[in-house]
Amino acid sequence: MKLKTTLGQLRLLAIMEGISYLLFALTMPLKYVFEMGMPNKIVGMAHGVLFIAYVIWVFLVGNNRKWNWKKMGVCWIASLLPFATFWVDAIYLKPLEEN
Numbered sequence: 001m002k003l004k005t006t007l008g009q010l011r012l013l014a015i016m017e018g019i020s021y022l023l024f025a026l027t028m029p030l031k032y033v034f035e036m037g038m039p040n041k042i043v044g045m046a047h048g049v050l051f052i053a054y055v056i057w058v059f060l061v062g063n064n065r066k067w068n069w070k071k072m073g074v075c076w077i078a079s080l081l082p083f084a085t086f087w088v089d090a091i092y093l094k095p096l097e098e099n
Helices: 006-032 037-064 069-078 084-098
Strands: none
Touching: 006 037, 006 084, 037 069, 069 084
């Protein structure tokens, strides 16, 4: 993963955003079942920042690489589904970086 490129940064963001989504899902029961709100606040804030960064980087990389709106839309929708950003990294992003 080449972090000096926007594509490499997007790959890292996709993985981090996916992990934060799963962690956010784990902290929800802590908040509502065990009334422990602090883990949810911390992970929720991190997830929100990573989500926004991911959405912006999809646009930047898509614009630089002349992606159509459908491909960018698939990447954006993936940010709303658990595990989908991992799929986007494997299907769309990793092959681009290998070229």
